Amino acid sequence: MAxxxxxxxxxxxxxxxxxxxxxxxxTRLVRDVGLAEELAQDALVAALExxxxxxxxxxxxxxxxxxxKRRAVDRIRRDKRLEERQEDLARSLDQADEVPDDVLRLMFVSCHPVLPPEQRAALTLRLLGGLTAAEVARAFLVTEPVMTQRLADAKRTLAEAGVGFELPAGPELAARLASVLEVVYLIFNEGYSATSGDDLMRADLxxxxxxxxxxxxxxxPDHAEVHGLVALMEIQQSRAGARTGPGGEPxxxxxxxxxxxxxxxxxxxFAAMLRARALGQPPGPYVLQAAIAVSHAQAPSAAETDWVQIAALYGLLVRLLPSPVVRLNRALAVGMAHGADAGLALTDDLTTDPTLRNYHPLSVVRGDLLVRLGRHTEASAEFERAAALTRNSAEREFLLARAGEAPAPAAASLGPSADAFLARGDLSAATVRSYAQTLRRLCVDLGRGTLIGTLSARRVAQLFGVAWGDAAAKTWNRHVAAARSFASWTGVSFADGLERRDEVRVSARAIADLDAVLALDAAPRERAFWRVLAESGASATTALSLDVGELDGDGARGLRWSPATTALLRALTGSRTAGPVFLTDRRPGPGRMPGPADLCPHTGRARLSYERAEYLFKTATGGRYTLHLLSRAGR
Amino acid sequence: MRFLMTTVAPVRRDEALFIEMGKFVEELTASGVLLSTGGMELGGVTLVSKGGEITVTDGPFTEAKELAGGYAIVEVRSRDEAVELSRRFFGIIGDGDGRIQELYQP
Known part of the structure; x- marks a missing residue:
């Protein structure tokens, strides 16, 4: 029906x-975003009816x-848990709506640092953007059940952590605001990085x-960084139509x-930038990035870009935000402002940074700078490396074309030599597979066209450090063996800088102060749970899966613990005769109802989740230990 | 999605309406929806280009004299949201005609 x-x-x-x-x-009325959302949904259902x-x-x-609101009032009057809210209620309802402040408070809650970043972004889109769980799921390329769970986890964590609805004050305000800005910019970049093949929901982010x-x-309005972020996003978005070519290439x-x-x-x-400047605060990272964007937008043509100003702004930004990507952009700007060799010098440090080992723009920037210096062979190798690393096929073709612009290398170049080495026929299939992995990396990083004779032991050792420096000793040694074998076959000693590593397993951290940990002032559930792990050696998953009916003397399911722990468990389970031993603090909402096996028939609460238990333990021990270590202490 | 919303409505010189409209515009700006808004001449000129020749004519004019035009450029998630905003707009100004057209990337 229409x-x-x-x-x-x-x-x-x-x-x-x-x-x-x-x-x-x-949320101001009931002080719980999960409940507030439920009540709002009820109102939506009423509208649909x-x-x-x-x-x-x-x-x-x-x-x-x-x-x-009427539903919220009904709920508060009915619900004993919200008793203390009843006296506030009359006052709250009489108060004029503080809608703008309430929305700001809600942003602070949904971006609370107690949540992991992806939960903050998802919850913000759900609560502030009005997106459905399905829409948020599509935007973040996950399935709907995964997103529903993520949102439920976020709301539960907020409730359990007792996150308040008051506006933070003083230094806490700055920190919390920074978290909100981070979430907004994360959502923006998620959308900005969407490609033409993606769901439109993603670009809409x-x-x-x-x-x-x-x-x-x-x-x-009194925080310059907020206006800085808005200015940055407005100007970046202004280029949305121009930043991809007809073939989808950037x-x-x-x-x-x-x-x-x-x-x-x-x-x-520009207007947002003026508002930021008018506040007269020292420029933060967003204001500086916006200033750079403004500078680009002001240039009537690319040739008229004020690179000296942009390089200076990057110089300030790199002090506040010394990330590899900012350093690379600074090198690019310096290369434009003060000469290619000055820029290239700034990229040298970056080639040894493991976080950039797969970041192809580094090679593109270096290639551009090398071309300008007339060093075509090296430039070609950089473009080849970039082409091998990019995931965008249109860009790959473009980069390979650029690599081909340089003069052709002499015969004994890396790529063909590696192919010949692997094809010589006296290696087992497994060895070829293993060696090929190592050589592929050498070819990607050094460029297939690089002459074997120009390879230095120092450069190869450096590359190994970046590529596999943090790999297990066994993996490292496998790659070293491959490189040595290849080097001896070519007769060039480029693998001499590589050292084998000791493969003895380094034992992981142990809980040295176990007694102190078990004596921590925690809720009865946590204390009982921790003791079960520490005494029986059960994994956290196993312990959480225990049901009340399985408890048998000082143990269950073949696990044993002390009588003191049994006493704690008895106190915890009370008169319950069935259902999970370890339960959540709150009853699950209608949208996140677990299966009957994970529900307590007496209280209607759900089985405690591994994530939650892990979070509580980590928090209680100041992030020093995990449940895994606790279980190990019991073995 | 970006939309151009244009309206033609009888002129009303009403203090209360001015205040209410001001509040409405302020709210839409604060919620990040309204990108640009203002009044708009009715009539204007019409151009036709045919065979390399351009004809410029005044108008078209409407019969009634006391009409005013307005426009708004909004960024919303769907055409329905734009319709909803128009519904509120007409809730304030009363009778009038409106038109909503999507704008595309430059």
Missing amino acids: TMDATGRAIDAVWKLESAKIIAAL QWPAEGVPANPGAWLMTTA ALEALRLGRVLAELA VPLHEQNRGRWDPLLIRRG
């Missing part, structure tokens, strides 16, 4: 526009808000982040058609 569809779509649109405000206002018959109300947002940033700029900034930059967003970016 009218049903139209109403359904109208409800969805209203929901997406209003849900953040509604969830925020409800009533609007198709009665028509969309004149003010649909207000209708949803009123309905949701950039717009979603931009919208969140603009909202944040109105809510927290177009570098200086080759982009500036006519396709979106002037509306550029102007908004």
